[in-house]
Amino acid sequence: MNVEILSSDWIENKPLDEPKRFSLIKTDLNISGFMMGKSPCGCYAITVNPHADDFSDRLFDFIRYENSHDRQVLIFSPEYDVSSLIHNPPKIETTRPYAPLYAVHSTLLTFYEQIIKDGYLKSTARLRNEGVERKAIGFTPLGEPEDYLEYIMFAPVDGFGSGSEMVINSHLRGEACFDPESSYTPQARMYFDAKRIIADGLAVRDGVHFLKVYNKLDISKYLLLTVFEKDVPLPNDKNYWTPTSFTEAANKYFLNYIKEIYETDKERQARIYPIILSGYNPAWPDWFADEKANLERLIGKDNIARISHYGSTSVPGLTAKPTVDILLEIAETVDIEELIALMPESEYICLRKEGNSLSEHDLVMFLKGYLSDGFTDKVYHIHVRNPGDWDELYFRDYLISHPEAAAKYAELKRSLFNDYEHNRDGYTAAKGAFIKEITDKARKSL
Numbered sequence: 001m002n003v004e005i006l007s008s009d010w011i012e013n014k015p016l017d018e019p020k021r022f023s024l025i026k027t028d029l030n031i032s033g034f035m036m037g038k039s040p041c042g043c044y045a046i047t048v049n050p051h052a053d054d055f056s057d058r059l060f061d062f063i064r065y066e067n068s069h070d071r072q073v074l075i076f077s078p079e080y081d082v083s084s085l086i087h088n089p090p091k092i093e094t095t096r097p098y099a100p101l102y103a104v105h106s107t108l109l110t111f112y113e114q115i116i117k118d119g120y121l122k123s124t125a126r127l128r129n130e131g132v133e134r135k136a137i138g139f140t141p142l143g144e145p146e147d148y149l150e151y152i153m154f155a156p157v158d159g160f161g162s163g164s165e166m167v168i169n170s171h172l173r174g175e176a177c178f179d180p181e182s183s184y185t186p187q188a189r190m191y192f193d194a195k196r197i198i199a200d201g202l203a204v205r206d207g208v209h210f211l212k213v214y215n216k217l218d219i220s221k222y223l224l225l226t227v228f229e230k231d232v233p234l235p236n237d238k239n240y241w242t243p244t245s246f247t248e249a250a251n252k253y254f255l256n257y258i259k260e261i262y263e264t265d266k267e268r269q270a271r272i273y274p275i276i277l278s279g280y281n282p283a284w285p286d287w288f289a290d291e292k293a294n295l296e297r298l299i300g301k302d303n304i305a306r307i308s309h310y311g312s313t314s315v316p317g318l319t320a321k322p323t324v325d326i327l328l329e330i331a332e333t334v335d336i337e338e339l340i341a342l343m344p345e346s347e348y349i350c351l352r353k354e355g356n357s358l359s360e361h362d363l364v365m366f367l368k369g370y371l372s373d374g375f376t377d378k379v380y381h382i383h384v385r386n387p388g389d390w391d392e393l394y395f396r397d398y399l400i401s402h403p404e405a406a407a408k409y410a411e412l413k414r415s416l417f418n419d420y421e422h423n424r425d426g427y428t429a430a431k432g433a434f435i436k437e438i439t440d441k442a443r444k445s446l
Contacts, residue, residue, distance in 0.1 A: 038143025062207025165243035
């Protein structure tokens with residue numbers, strides 16, 4: 001590696017001889033992210049925080065890229081010793097665990113039309129060679145090396161804020177404008193499959209950009225979606241778009257699109273039917289009474305051995321999912337298929353054992369209050385079983401008569417919420433040991 005670690009008394013304001021032969025990387029413990037631009041010494045420079053998680057990768061990406069373009073890298077790090085890193089460079093890895101899945105490249109609407117016609121996203125240098133002039137707005141004020149023009153630059157969806165849109169805003173204004181809250185007319189924000197670009201060996205990492213691609217990129221293989229101003233509503237608290245507000249609105253639109261296109265049925269169900277915890281609602285017993293009467297009407301009292309309200313909504317004062325659990329014990333003479341036929345499909349979703357995580361004791365389970373995009377105001381889980389001596393009722397009665405146990409159960413649920421908000425099966429399993437312990441105590445106390 002062609003690097004030089006500068007002494008702590010190095011003076012940056014002193015111009016370098018032949019600055020184009022050098023690049024500079026500085027460390028600063030007081031910044032987040034990184035900064036880039038032309039150094040007072042005359043060469044291109046970036047400043048990074050050495051405590052950042054990706055510092056080592058960024059440092060060596062910068063060194064490797066700059067060295068490959070015959071520039072010596074100067075390192076000025078008076079507050080952080082980089083010598084041990086320099087002597088133990090990391091192995092070059094194609095994929096990195098923290099690398100985002102998607103990349104962004106924004107462009108003017110007039111340029112976008114040509115990109116679609118050509119079928120390729122092209123670098124500024126490539127376009128100039130084809131006789132198409134493209135002004136590199138940030139090139140002069142940032143002091144970027146000329147070889148940067150040979151690459152197409154990408155940013156991650158969730159990183160560097162609204163940088164891509166600020167570049168386009170600069171084009172629209174005819175001068176560099178790096179104010180993320182300035183007025184802006186949104187253009188074309190293009191989202192690409194970064195994971196595939198990296199896997200196909202097209203990604204170049206320079207320590208500055210998330211990734212870049214040399215010369216041109218086939219959009220038919222890597223472009224996922226383009227978001228325009230017409231696709232997203234202006235935020236209610238804004239009278240005009242800014243690079244920041246359009247970035248946020250477009251990202252939300254794109255991520256929703258990705259969820260709809262690529263997520264599995266299980267992932268979608270976890271997203272739209274999350275775990276919800278709420279304080280005790282004194283109306284829950286009334287919800288149960290209403291649904292009990294409804295089940296008796298639909299199925300017939302003669303076919304029902306017992307209907308019980310159980311679960312957290314049956315324990316006064318207990319934090320709970322606002323879902324009323326009902327144990328419907330039917331006479332053993334009842335044909336389960338005939339019972340299912342009695343339940344209106346417009347109101348009830350029937351879950352059978354096959355492919356669902358039902359209790360081993362449930363014959364079937366009915367869900368009520370589930371819409372295609374979330375819950376209604378009243379939600380029920382109706383567990384259908386033959387008559388029996390069920391643990392769930394012992395657990396309920398113990399919590400009602402032992403407030404201290406109910407309080408511990410509430411605390412357990414709150415502690416699990418962040419990890420299991422979108423994982424119902426995991427949430428239920430994580431409560432299993434506590435439920436078994438209390439159920440065993442309840443049975444022994446009788």
